[in-house]
Amino acid sequence: MASTRDIRRRIKSVKNTRQITKAMELVAASKMKKAQQSALAGRPYAELMARMLAALADHVESSLHPFLATRAVKTRGIILITSDKGLCGPLNANVFKLVTDIKTPAKYAVIGRKGSQFIARTKRDLLADFSVSDRVAFSEVRVVAEFMMKQYLDGAVDTVEVIWPRFRNTLIQVPTALPLLPLTDLKAAVEGLHHDSGTVPVPAKAADSQMLFEPNPASVLDALLPLYINRQVYHQVLDSKASEHSARMVAMKTAKDNATKLLGDLTLEYNKARQAAITQEILEIAAAQFAAA
């Protein structure tokens, strides 16, 4: 049996661990709230964007814009969204599993340090890595989306897809892959947005059929589609932030609970060892008295 001093030392170290994990849990919980709030703040924008795209969809030819036309896929372009820091349970590992499943040639643009480390380690084709702050600003994400759109237009990649841990609720984050470009089906994209914002699509009114476009449908499309991609990626980054903080909170809660349980076991063991030592001492004293008498 371990000596009482060893057990005391272990108790102390487990107590420290519990304190740290508890603090991290609280921090993650408050960050999670903020992340969820900012994901919600983007919803009106998503809704409005969806309605405008729907209005446009009826008025344009798919050959009008390179984002709408499909082409033979030689190289896939993938935006991988991960966290900067670890200690968030299986969150990143689950996302990497999706990446490992990709067997066709692909190039990657990565948000988050964990992702770029993974891509470098597995010797995949890393185009660029970006990092975003904890409170993500739209402008930070724009850079990423615009970089990928440029790659797409230059022909370096033939699709743009996003892989990110989609936030469902605090306990469940689903690693998801979603194609962004080409927008083969504008209607599907619109429905996706409606699904994101949790609204029912507004049925097109008769008046929509005589909508006026200024300056003209083509140039509105030219400007609106990049904005749509930007918003989509922004939404996904916000989503993955919410996922990250929830996953971390859950992981830290588990760690804290485990530490508490371990502490109970160790305390029991310590008390047993202490009692055994006392009993031993009493026996020895009694034996010595007998011998003297």
Added chain:
Amino acid sequence: MSLTLEIVTPEARVYSDTIDSVVIPTVEGEVGILPGHIPLLTQVADGELRVTKGGATHFLAVGGGFAEVAGDRVQVLAEHAITEEKIDEHAVEDALKRAEAQLRDAAGSDPAEFEHLQEMVRFAGVQLALKRRRR
């Protein structure tokens, strides 16, 4: 009859109210919208947006985006938007100076970053012009 105006940015819903008329800065010049306007989808330019409600006129600075008019609803989708009262002149001036300095340093570097800085400078300029003219 009145209009419902909604202005949203990716970060928040900036404005939502029932109004009498609105003047939107577009790439083709200013467009005044009164109730009963034909359905319209247009590109919004950097500039000031004038809202008239019950005789009083409110000003907002908007930067880049789209506006949709459908029936009695006007919806503006902007990259930036701020109401006049919320513009902090000193903060904007500082931001403008910072952005301009960065712009000088960044000349020839990452084009996306460069464009972003230019956009910041433009939007700051719009905000300042609006604030100063209203004094």
